[in-house]
Amino acid sequence: MAPVRDPRPIVISGPSGVGKGTLYGLLFQRHPDTFTLSVSHTTRGPRPGEQDGVHYHFVTKDEFLALKEKNGFVENAQFGDNFYGTSKQTIEEQNKKGKTVVLDIEVEGVKQIQAQKYPARYVFIAPPSEEELEKRLRGRGTEKEESIQKRLKQAKVELDYAKTGVHDITIVNDDLETAYKKLEDFIFNSPAQETPN
């Protein structure tokens, strides 16, 4: 397949459990050396087995805030006591290596990237129905009941935001292979944006 013509990162969002990871996992597997998942910065400590620069860029709170002050993040958020963010430098370094960067982020992050008009392409992954989303979340077996309820509530926020029409494409992940083909086609075949002179 021809290389990705559009150099902008692909921002993938959608409710938890809809299949984002499954879809871009297939993309990475079927197009080796083409894509990379953006490595976030975080102030939380590494968990056993997590490597700096691979799973996260582990930084101190001071380092994080300094980078934020310099407008170094395309998006950042605080969860509990910890800060998380995607740095512009991380995206640009991967771009220079010829990789298309994939970002998997929540609605607030999407809004931040859009607010600062950072060049990106926006893909929203939607569930065939709320019932099916709940089934997948439960079927994955990774979440406790409380977490499932929280994710289902947040799903409504994500779906409402998608209805405002801010994404370049919405893909319903019903049949996995069909959804995958739509994602692949969008990434490889949608015309590259003209760069203004």
Ligand SMILES: Nc1ncnc2c1ncn2[C@@H]1O[C@H](COP(=O)(O)OP(=O)(O)OP(=O)(O)O)[C@@H](O)[C@H]1O
């Ligand atoms: N098209 C599909 N049909 C049926 N099941 C699917 C489909 N796509 C993904 N799944 C299953 O749904 C569950 C959730 O998928 P996945 O973990 O990829 O979701 P996610 O959107 O990345 O979630 P999170 O945001 O929480 O990381 C998994 O068990 C996965 O195997």
